[in-house]
Amino acid sequence: MELGISSFVETTPDVETGKTISHAERLREVVEEIVLADQVGLDVYGIGEHHRHDYAASSPPSFLVQRQR
Numbered sequence: 001m002e003l004g005i006s007s008f009v010e011t012t013p014d015v016e017t018g019k020t021i022s023h024a025e026r027l028r029e030v031v032e033e034i035v036l037a038d039q040v041g042l043d044v045y046g047i048g049e050h051h052r053h054d055y056a057a058s059s060p061p062s063f064l065v066q067r068q069r
Contacts, residue, residue, distance in 0.1 A: 004044025005037060009057035023056035030057070 009030050013020045021029075030047070037045045047060035 002043035004042045004046065005033075006044075006046035006048060007033070008048040008050050008055055011054050011056050020054075026056045 007030060009026055011020055011023060011026045034045045047057050049058060049060050051058050
């Protein structure tokens with residue numbers, strides 16, 4: 001059995017402040033989440049693909065390849 005989490009890298013407004021972070025900031029957060037998931041022993045961190053303005057990762061393979069360099 002594998003245990004993991006997934007994200008569509010959404011950039012929806014914060015429920016308390018109403019502010020929406022930039023795509024760049026959200027992508028940085030996702031990298032931090034992936035590192036933490038690895039550190040705590042999760043097997044999978046999946047990134048979904050969406051082509052809308054409120055999702056920061058329209059091409060998960062490209063995003064992940066760029067982060068490995």
